[in-house]
Amino acid sequence: MIPNVDNDSLVYLNGELVRLGDAKISVLDRGFIFGDGIYEVVPVYHGKPFRIHEHLARLQRSLKKVCIETGKSDADWEHLLRDMLKRSGLADCTLYLQVTRGVAKREHGFPTDPCEPTIFCMVSPFARPDAKKREHGYSVVSMPDLRWQHCDIKSVSLLGNVLAKQFATDAGVDDVIQFRNGHLSEGSSSNVWVVKNGVLIAPVRDEFILEGIRYVFIQELAQKLGIRFESRAILQEEVAAADELMLSSATKEILPITQYDGKAVGNGKPGPVYAQLRAGYDAAIAAL
Template sequence: MIAGVDQDSVAFLNGAWLPLGEVRISALDRGFIFGDGVYDVVPAYGGQPFRMAHHLARLQRSLAAVRIETGRSTPAWQALVLELLARNPDIGDCTVYLQVTRGVARRDHGFPAGVAPTVFGMVSPLRRPTQDQRTRGLAVISIVDERWLHCEIKSTSLLGNVLARQQAVDAGVDEVVQFRDGFLTEGASCNIWVVKNGVLHAPLRNHLILEGVRYAFLVELAKQAGIPFEARPIGRDEVGLADELLLSSASKEVLPIITLDGRPVGTGRPGPVYGALRAGYDAAIDALVTVA
């Protein structure tokens, strides 16, 4: 048994549907040997996928970047997501996890010829942010970003992110804020936002960050709320002097950061820009569930 995992939930592996606890993948799968694969995670509320088209577009970009060809069209991926949700109707709010590796082959660093990719999908309960997290905020620490230079690819090779996240765990805080050459990149598993004088700022969308699907979504929400937005390089000093800091991800949605390295951010309480974005986010989820 694995704590917190429903091993009876229905999963998908290379065309077969079976209980998650019965899924078996070869030890020679390149995802296991090399971390040679990509993934994406589609949140779903009330059984309805949220911004699925954006997640699947990112999955296709990641596949193209690492040169894995599945032969699956975007409609085929959409059908797989919907089928996973349909086969797990009692799971409630959840995430649909999709992973594709280069497949099973003799261990050799070069791409193997004539090997079918491994395609896996599963559904897991979504632990949405708690009321305390939403209203009181999170604590973070700053660290040096030591990951590779293709963070825009949603790769299964996540050791750098794992080590960064463990620094937060060891420090007893919620997340890390990473800097490369003195400039803000992102958290271990989220995008970071800076608010100053009512303007929402984020790092440029390039190879140094994973462009979270919530990146474009929060820009949309900011526009709807009349909040100015600017994407640009953001120095460490600017982050330290921010009026508000926020983080966003599929599972964390959008949350306020109230302390950085033990010091208060702004007033030390969630601010008005966060409040407006949080309200817009909640309204979008409510509309999705209501329409369904």
């Protein structure tokens, strides 16, 4: 049994509804053997999925990039997720969906014989970031981005992200900010935002970052709030000299970074741009 997990909760596995504690896959599943699969995490607030269509669009992009064919449309995926949400009875939760290439002989190349993708979905309780995280912010350290060059694919192959998070844990901080060739990429599992002179700056959406669903959402918020936004390459020196730093993800929403490499960011407190974006984020959730 897995500790701290509700093994009696209902999950979806390859067309069947089963107890989480009874859900099993073959040891030859390519997701288990090679990390050959993709996933999505959709946050849900008071029973309503947040930006579900954007998540499903990214799901389809990832599936296409790794050549996994499921035959499912956006409507099919949405029906599955909403059905699982309804069955769970949870109001604030996350919808987790994972698709692997399926079960096949262990060979690195794609299977030559047809195999069915493995499809798994579960619903888990979700607590929004608490007041302490919002008011005091995160502490982070910098590190080289040692991951592969297809970070735009939301792959289950997350060893690089796991090692980055452990780097932060070993350093006694909340997270890392990674750099590739002297330029900002991401946190361990989040997009990173820089503010200088009131301008909100984000890395370019390319293969070196995962385009978080919050990336476009926060860009939209900035435009609505009259905050100037730039998407461009960001030097490591610019991050160190930022007036504000923030990170965003499905479960972290948007949070301030108040300490970077042992030094205060700005005055060491969440800044005014963060406050505007935080309020806009909360308003969007309340309007669901």
